[in-house]
Amino acid sequence: MLILRLLNVVAPVYFLCISLVTFVLQLFLFLPNMFKDPTITPLFSPALLHGALFLFLSANALGNYILVIQNSPEDLGTRKNAGAKGVGTASEWPEAGRNASSSSQSTHFCRLCARVTLRHDHHCFFTGNCIGSRNMRNFIMFCLYTSLACLYSMVAGVAYISAVLSISFAHPLAFLTLLPHSISQFFSGAVLGSEMFVILMLYLWFGIGLACAGFCCHQLLLVLRGQTRHQMQKGIVVRARPWRKNLQEVFGKRWLLGLLIPMLNVGSEYPRHKGK
Numbered sequence: 590m591l592i593l594r595l596l597n598v599v600a601p602v603y604f605l606c607i608s609l610v611t612f613v614l615q616l617f618l619f620l621p622n623m624f625k626d627p628t629i630t631p632l633f634s635p636a637l638l639h640g641a642l643f644l645f646l647s648a649n650a651l652g653n654y655i656l657v658i659q660n661s662p663e664d665l666g667t668r669k670n671a672g673a674k675g676v677g678t679a680s681e682w683p684e685a686g687r688n689a690s691s692s693s694q695s696t697h698f699c700r701l702c703a704r705v706t707l708r709h710d711h712h713c714f715f716t717g718n719c720i721g722s723r724n725m726r727n728f729i730m731f732c733l734y735t736s737l738a739c740l741y742s743m744v745a746g747v748a749y750i751s752a753v754l755s756i757s758f759a760h761p762l763a764f765l766t767l768l769p770h771s772i773s774q775f776f777s778g779a780v781l782g783s784e785m786f787v788i789l790m791l792y793l794w795f796g797i798g799l800a801c802a803g804f805c806c807h808q809l810l811l812v813l814r815g816q817t818r819h820q821m822q823k824g825i826v827v828r829a830r831p832w833r834k835n836l837q838e839v840f841g842k843r844w845l846l847g848l849l850i851p852m853l854n855v856g857s858e859y860p861r862h863k864g865k
Contacts, residue, residue, distance in 0.1 A: 590700065597701055600714035607793070608651065611742050614787065615643050619745045622752065639745065646741060650734035652851025653727045654716065660853060662706035662721030665696060697819050710808075710817040725812070726839050726847060732805035739798035746791045753784060768792060812839050 623636035697709035699719050708722040720728045747758055750767075758764060771788045774780040780788075811818060815835040816827045840847060 593701060596714050597717050601717050604654075604715045607797070608647070610790065611738070611794075612647070614790065615640075615742065615745065618783075618787070619749050622749055643738070643741060643745075646734055646738040649849075649851055650731060650738050653731035653734065656727040656851055656853065657713070657716045657720070657724045657731055658718060660724040660727060661702075661718040662704070662709070662723050664704035665707055708817055709819050710811075711819065725808075726841070727851070727853075729805055729808050729812070729839070730847065730851070732801045732808065736798045736801035736805060739794040739801065743791050743794040743798065746787050746794065750784065750787060750791070754780070764791075812836060 620636050620640055623639060624634055696705055696707055698705050699709065699712050701712055702719050704719070706719050706721040708725075710720045710725060712719050713728065716728075716731075747764070750756060751758055756763070756767070767788060771780050771785060775782075775785045808818075811821065813832045813835055814827070815830050815832075815838075816825075819825075820827060837844075843852075846852060
């Protein structure tokens, strides 16, 4: 348990450090290198498009990351204790009780968060809290845009390394053999420390991008089935419903707006009870 609590602190710090390093490399290394092309006027430089696209991806990734934390699942145990003390109106608590009882198989007590959450999916160490009905859409968007930002940074880094070291990536195996090649050239003095650092970041971006993409696809599959990760692991059978209904429960009616900008789960059909 101590290791899990330590991981719950280290993982968010690791994510923020990777985000900071990515910002620094993009703004102070990749973008200035794109402006050096003398054949292109600064007004129509591809660096402007690159910078705008990277800021769009990173703003959505970090924005949804913050919303996942701010919109963390509500503690049903606290609401139950508050209801026993007479907090809230009499008409609110029977409805909350019916919702909780109808979803009793979807509730779970997280030892790390010390709370009972409705439609508990899993505990995310990179955000340091649980993923449930209230922040599932923001979590999926966070995984999607993190994957896109990492893969896009990898492409920009490959272009930078190709221009600086005059390396061609036309062959499919060129990227796979880049690291061992670069290590030998680094110790011989042919590759600078900053260039070697960018090469290491290429593989880190590639790994994080693929991992987040796979996790995003897996979460979407569970959403389409109307099932949570916790229910899948416990072998709980869920009631069969149309996939459009399941998708609307998570993404709401304004799903298109949520794809473009970070926003709260507006229009979602999940029960959300606000404390008084």
